[in-house]
Amino acid sequence: MTAKTTISLICFIGFTAAWMGSCLKKESPVVAPGTLKLVVPSNFPPPEDIFKNNRLTKEGFELGRKLFYDGRLAKDGVTSCASCHQQFAAFATFEHPFSHGINNQFTTRNAPGLFNLAWHRELHWDGGINHLEVQPLAPITAPNEMGETIGDLVSKLNSNSRYREMFRSAFGDPEVTAPRLLKALAQFMGMLVSSGSKYDKVKSGLAKFSQAEESGYAIFLTKCGSCHKEPLFTDLSYRNTGIPPDPILKDIGRMRITRLREDSLKFKVPSLRNVMLTAPYGHDGRFFSASAMIDHYRTGVQAGPTLDPRLRYGLSISNNEKADLLQFLGTLTDTAFVKDSRFKDPG
Amino acid sequence: MKKNLCRLLSLSAFLLLSGCAKETSVENDARLLRVKFHVTANGESLKIGEEYINTFGEDFRVSAFKIYVGGFRLENENNGIVAALNDAYFLLDLSKENSLVTDLRLNEKPFSRLVFQVGIDSILNVSGAQAGALDPMNGMFWTWNTGYINAKLEGSSSFSRNDDKAFTYHIGGFRSGEATQRIVRLSIPGQQEWVLEKSGYTEATVSIDIDQWFRSTHDLPISSVSNMMIPGPVSVKYADNCATMFNMENIIRR
Numbered sequence: 001m002t003a004k005t006t007i008s009l010i011c012f013i014g015f016t017a018a019w020m021g022s023c024l025k026k027e028s029p030v031v032a033p034g035t036l037k038l039v040v041p042s043n044f045p046p047p048e049d050i051f052k053n054n055r056l057t058k059e060g061f062e063l064g065r066k067l068f069y070d071g072r073l074a075k076d077g078v079t080s081c082a083s084c085h086q087q088f089a090a091f092a093t094f095e096h097p098f099s100h101g102i103n104n105q106f107t108t109r110n111a112p113g114l115f116n117l118a119w120h121r122e123l124h125w126d127g128g129i130n131h132l133e134v135q136p137l138a139p140i141t142a143p144n145e146m147g148e149t150i151g152d153l154v155s156k157l158n159s160n161s162r163y164r165e166m167f168r169s170a171f172g173d174p175e176v177t178a179p180r181l182l183k184a185l186a187q188f189m190g191m192l193v194s195s196g197s198k199y200d201k202v203k204s205g206l207a208k209f210s211q212a213e214e215s216g217y218a219i220f221l222t223k224c225g226s227c228h229k230e231p232l233f234t235d236l237s238y239r240n241t242g243i244p245p246d247p248i249l250k251d252i253g254r255m256r257i258t259r260l261r262e263d264s265l266k267f268k269v270p271s272l273r274n275v276m277l278t279a280p281y282g283h284d285g286r287f288f289s290a291s292a293m294i295d296h297y298r299t300g301v302q303a304g305p306t307l308d309p310r311l312r313y314g315l316s317i318s319n320n321e322k323a324d325l326l327q328f329l330g331t332l333t334d335t336a337f338v339k340d341s342r343f344k345d346p347g
Numbered sequence: 348m349k350k351n352l353c354r355l356l357s358l359s360a361f362l363l364l365s366g367c368a369k370e371t372s373v374e375n376d377a378r379l380l381r382v383k384f385h386v387t388a389n390g391e392s393l394k395i396g397e398e399y400i401n402t403f404g405e406d407f408r409v410s411a412f413k414i415y416v417g418g419f420r421l422e423n424e425n426n427g428i429v430a431a432l433n434d435a436y437f438l439l440d441l442s443k444e445n446s447l448v449t450d451l452r453l454n455e456k457p458f459s460r461l462v463f464q465v466g467i468d469s470i471l472n473v474s475g476a477q478a479g480a481l482d483p484m485n486g487m488f489w490t491w492n493t494g495y496i497n498a499k500l501e502g503s504s505s506f507s508r509n510d511d512k513a514f515t516y517h518i519g520g521f522r523s524g525e526a527t528q529r530i531v532r533l534s535i536p537g538q539q540e541w542v543l544e545k546s547g548y549t550e551a552t553v554s555i556d557i558d559q560w561f562r563s564t565h566d567l568p569i570s571s572v573s574n575m576m577i578p579g580p581v582s583v584k585y586a587d588n589c590a591t592m593f594n595m596e597n598i599i600r601r
Contacts, residue, residue: 053475128492133475137483137490150484178484182476257492258522259579 033057033170036187038118041195043203043231047118050132050190054183059170062346064188066166067181069345072156073136074146076102081139081185082345084111088338090274091115091192097285105144108249110285112270113278115194115337119232125267125283127238128257133179133186150178157181192343194273195231198331203231209331216328219321223297226310227269233332238266239308242301246284253283264306273332290329294322377452378543381550382419382461384439384447385596386412388557395442401561403568405506407514409557412441413487414498414589415467415480419451421458422532423540429456436467438480438487439555457540461551465589466497466528469521494519494578497527498589500560506570514569516560518585520578527582529590535598544600552596563591 036056040047054060068085071078084099084107085091091114093099099111109125123129129138139145140153157163157176164174171180201207209217220228229235238254245251245265254263267283281287287296297315301307317325337343385392388399388409398408417436421429430453440446471477472494487496496519503512520527533553535541543549561567565584575581 050475124491130473130493131475134483134488134490134493137488141490151486154484177478178482179476179478182483186475259577 033059033172036061036191038191039193041193041200041231043200044116044119044195045231048121050118050186054133054186056187056191057170059166060184060187061191063166063170064184064186065343066163066346067185068188072160073140073148073153074102075148075152076146079146081136084139084145085114087340087343087345088277089113090194090277090334090338092274092278094277095279097280097288099145101142101145102147107142107144108251109283110280113274114189115192115273115334116232116271117192118190120236122236122268126254126257127268132190133182135189136182136185154178154181188343192337194334194337196336197273197334200231200334202331210327212324212327213331216321216324216326217331219317219325220328223315223317224272224325227308228272233272233275234269236269238263238268240265240267240304240306241297242304242307242311242314243282243286243296244302246286249284251284262306265304266306272329274334274337275329276333277338290326291322294325298322378455378545379548380421380451380453380461380543381548381601382449382451383550383552384416384449384555385552386441386447386555386557393441393557399557401569402558403506403562403566403570405504405561405569407502407504407506407569409441409500409502411499411501412557413485414439414465414555415487415495416449416463416465417467417480418464419449419453420462421453421456422460422462423456423458426456428462429458430454436480438485453543455543455545457542459535459538459540461533461535461553461595462530464528464530465593466519466586467495467521468528469526471495472521489517489519492577494521497586500557504569504573506568508570508573514573515576516572516574516585517576518582518589520582520586522578525578525580525583527578527586527589529586531590531593533593533595536595541598547601549598550601551598554594554596555592556594557592559592560585560588563588 034057036058038047038051038056067073068081071080071083073080079100079102084093086094088094093111097110099107101107112125117123117132120132121130123132123135124138129135137150140148141150154176163176167176167180168174170184198207202209227235227237227239252264254266255261275290279289281290281293287293294317297311298317299314301311301314303312387393393399393409393412395410396408398406400406415436415438418433419435420431423429432451432453437449438446467481471481476483481495487499488494489496496517498518500516502514504514505512507514518527541549561569564587567584567588572581575585
């Protein structure tokens, strides 16, 4: 018998002992966290493999949810993720073009809704973030958002016994670390799936569009659907839709990340799911209604070297077509999602 | 229920077994190579806050210097790679004496070169939150434009173009055309082969010459670049210079 098999045998006996609740190594019994699964809606493509190094568990998700709603993640102790990402607005900022950070400072971009993030390979309007796990580092450390340092946050949470208990249940060890905190937040956010709109019900034969919605859908497919592609209502690409840059913010969009001239003024195509809940619109929130957004496509498109060729002549949409289009956009609201108690503030 | 129980049992068995296996898999014949990094400027030990002069005649004081190294391996002329520690990364931090000493456990095959990577592999720049030396808490991570800062040099100089006379270099980038990871190959002084002995350990002293940061492959005087904190062509030049900073001063048995 080799040393290795002897060790294995000892391990096996050890494992039996562990199962009986008295592990040889750990001080307290290890309770395997409850497995959770990302449910992929039947009409959706396969998601990105965002949980590859992050096993989804009930405990990890609950920890992420608590963190998401906790103002302690910010320097001021009150500005939580949820203060800018509100559930009733599909986790966008309700009615504000820019969101309030700490000390009454504002963000320079409009907070997007948070849902179906497991399908996004890149995040933010410019796609600067390449993994959901590392996204929270941006708002937590930005001086105009939560203004905290990761080191201070980790030590703050490490001195909180409730958090230590939750980290232990989720990761088998009470120590709060940055990667664990980030993985827990990714579990909560990755589980935010919105696929219960009237549109989805129509698609699966459980409901019918009204006549106006039906006609709006047809217009949508010809004029909008190539960028706001079904079923996510975004093709996740970056495009310049001819929105003139704000002279003060001078936001160059995707080019800030790739440093390529051809990416100047391109922004990620936003999903139009829950669009009626996420006003205002556009990367800097300059359009206060969906109607104003459509008017942009009709008359506001500004020419430029990186303008998407589909929009070279704007989009011709009659007033009647616009009214139907708005009716159709209304069918993308998922009321069950914005009321889902799994995603509420755990208190 | 029964099925779940089975699953749980096999899971815990797996966890325990792999836990145990790990401890025994530290090869019995692995030997210790201790690499001591020694940061220098103008041929002396670099001290935080002290003034030095770079090869352009510019005065400078360093307030922070941090750099990632990893992927250590030993090579020899005949057999190529004879030992490797692929996944381990270390953050060398001038302000933390013990971070400058890295202990590597490798096998005993004769080698003539110590090889390592400066900077973090591109795959780890796109794989979410990492732990250990790569923990974002170490402040070597860009938040709004995901990616590791492979090397950081901060300080001041009267030649700085900034009003406060500070200079700040955060060098990173992993996308093709902007990659800043570099392989460094250091020969054993005197062209000899070296064997890690079973008893005691081997200590290699590797100097890091800050003078090369500003001038080696490329000329980068402080007066021309006083801030560089994004990936791109200029960061690539700093990375090229970084790769030339390392030199094996000596190797001895302890």
